[in-house]
Amino acid sequence: MREANILFDYKGHLPECPSWDVQTQSLFWTDILEKEIHGYQPSTNKHQIFKFSEEVGCFALRENGGFIAAMRSGIYLTDTDGTVTKKVCDNPNNPVLARFNDGGTDPQGRFYAGTYWSPRDYNGALLCRVDADLKTTVLQCDILGANGLAFSADGRLMFTSDTPNHVIYRTPLDENGNPAERRVWKSFPRGNGRPDGAAMDEEGCYWSALFDGYRIARFSPQGELLEEHRLPVRCPTMLCFGGPEMKTLFITTTRENMSDEEVRERPLSGAIFTLEASVAGLIKPKFKES
Template sequence: MFINCLAMHKSELLSDYIGTLPECPTWSDRDGRLYWTDIVKKELHWVQPKTGEHKTLQFDEEVGCFALREKGGFILAMRSGIYLSDADGRIEKKVCDNPSNPSVARFNDGGVDQDGRFYAGTYWGPRDFNGALLCRVDSALRVRVLQCDILGANGLAFSPDRRWMYTTDTPNHVMYRTPLDPASGEPGLREVFMRFPTGNGRPDGAAMDVEACYWTALFNGHRIARISPSGEVIEEYGLPVRCPTMVCFGGDDMKTLFITTTRENMSADEIAERPLSGAIFALRTAVAGLRKPAFKELS
């Protein structure tokens, strides 16, 4: 079954912000803010939609992905490793080195599971083989590499019933699912869930809704897709830009889908044609999304 909804819902600009490579949008119920990183600019941002207040935190390295901490502040997957910081971006502790080669592989996509553990995947810059990986930091700050044989780790999301972890490998046009032990959350063997044809968008960052449907940004595809638990594309939402990078749900009712986009490596002609590339959009949805858990540390 396929339902084309490209003309049924219209996204709106979140603000007048335009970035280079915005990624990892993360909604915070605690303060009513949307957080995101601009990887190329080495920045972490937040905006409060109700007031328009916007703040930028500057770092010395790329922040590929991050998560909010239950204790306040952030866990940050940066070029050289994973760190803990306070709410103002001041580094408090280094958790680990980048388990990939940091000279050619930066962190890219990540998030937190229902047990409060932080996952972070890398992107293999040379693109000569599948040299990236996915690792996990638990509440005791122990680090474990979970998966390899990846070119660009992306699309992390967890099913509401705790049975599945979904990921994508964007350059390879593939979406995976990995079975999880419902009690411990430990992963089993990864399996291919969907393959996307070339030339029509690649699966990038993602989010999960309460009906266990997976929402993915289709990089180079001008749109967002909603995929059912059985692997059917059941809805699509068009965008006025070519390259959305990631989505997350937020707002008081969790029915606003926030969408980051990029203008990295675009020509001046394309930016003139699509000047909103790099903006963040908000799309109202009929279904609520799952809240992103915060990273949980042992006290």
């Protein structure tokens, strides 16, 4: 079991959606509740903060520069300094009850964004996709908290998790990205961690941040547990691969809804950790616009 280290002197509120930029060798992530996107370049220790008027649930870097960002009211394009330049679509959920949560791009550079149904009275969240022409399509419903988005290298399998429901799904996709029937790939018992954000490695294995579980885990393409790595905090939220060889895991964690006592006991909650993996991860493409 390898040891996780702190990336740099930073602790956020609800860091999520870590994304590695190969071109600049920089890590980007959102702090949802602080309404920010952050960028950090390890080689120079440069830390940027882009502030927004709404929670940014997830985002992706754009090939044209800037971000595509899923905020509470809708999905937007921004320029390189974070200034909003275009609204892509409204939030297809009720934005009062459901903010955007997990998301990212597939191997073809299409952007996916899922929502979180805050009332938690039924599975009212959804997953949508933005294509290169900025057309937005709702792909899946019957979700409580959309998470765990990752794709096989050929883009023909999509993995998602529903964190509050303790389940990971696998969905076949056709050559145009249209989904077939979603099926349960792995279920988790209550009380030992819930599958949150995820990433895929080059061997087709799925890495999951186990919220409330103090650890991250690697699963084979068949769902077999291959590795677990403990963290000194209770709630990892997501991970991504990066670094010069794409073998560094960057792991976001949170201190949301933690008491002052727990924060004192686990002062690294909200920090970003790094862990060296034995296998490289898949590069996360930038959003491609036509």
